[in-house]
Amino acid sequence: MDSRALQALQTENHALRQQLQSLLHEARLNEDKMRRFDQLEHQLIGADGLLDLVTLLLTGYKQAFAIDQVALTLVDPEQELSRILSFDSGAAHALAGLHLPESPEALERAYTSVSQPQLGRFDPLRHGALFAPDSSERIASVALLPLNRHGQLIGGLHFGSHDASRYEAGTGTQLLERLGHVVAVCLESAINQERLKLSGLTDGLTGVYNRRFFEHRCLIEIAQARRYRHPLACLFLDVDRFKSINDLHGHPMGDEVLRCIGQLIQGQLRAGDTVARYGGEEFVVLLPQTSAEFAGEIAERIRSSVAEQRFISAHPGTGNRQEIAVSSSIGLAMLTEGASAHDANGLAALMVAAADQALYQAKQGGRNRVVFARA
């Protein structure tokens, strides 16, 4: 072999070795990527509840794969997820990037398929609503993973990169497709578990929370109110002359009235407020970060919505229909500053007793009214 041919061979050899090195490097990177992917998948499967799972989705992938923006959309028509996640209100701040729209509209605008991930350039019109407004400005490319159960879009996991070439249309999406499936299954299972937990905390007849939940929530709200020096209001509502509704129109009609009143109260509240059935025909409401004046307005709105509601009772024998009006009495108490020497349990008992006492005054005063507890 002459020296020119030898040199050409050596050059070719060198190029091949370099190519091999770079392939090996890529394989190692892929192996490392797979390992991190696997690790996160195990964590998803082992997540302890919905809050844990959502937190992992929003932070785990961002850190492990250096993704600029991660957002999660879950369709929440009944605001059930929002209620579940606000149960532990202290953790709600950790959920930046989570969107819980009541309708799937924003998702349907972004996705052309319910099962295939979509990669490509960021389009503010189609993708803007999937990311937080202040974070979407710098996003240049996106990977959108549809989360579907039984062919229905229940949400989407959305990765955004400042690098336009990071997520390119037409590149392999097998791994992301698998991730979408795993996330959707994990979410469904976590939501079902939360539903089970919640069923032990809600009242079977009215669908609002039960007394056990109220007592738990009350301690959390009292702790928050004391820590941040926020006012906390408590309303106690009792349906007026409820016994006569049962006696005159039957127990099922009484049940219907209770169900409707639970919904009327709920309809006047904000997302962080809590209504629970305390017992029989008594409801209790917690209004965090609410002044006495505003709590009085809310109580008045509840009282008038109950008084304006009409129920239709059909006589079991004759079938004659009759319109029934119902009223309610409400006692209102604020968490008192002066009692700060007590622990949260003691404060809760004082607040509830004060609202109950005010309710008694409302009954004595002629019913269908709101009475403030004396400070």
Ligand SMILES: Nc1nc2c(ncn2[C@@H]2O[C@H](COP(=O)(O)OP(=O)(O)OP(=O)(O)O)[C@@H](O)[C@H]2O)c(=O)[nH]1
């Ligand atoms: N239909 C129905 N009735 C209930 C339920 N729980 C309690 N009750 C009835 O609620 C009635 C409460 O009556 P009372 O405590 O005497 O008071 P009231 O008739 O509301 O009169 P005032 O409170 O004084 O205005 C009782 O007759 C209970 O049987 C329920 O789940 N369904």
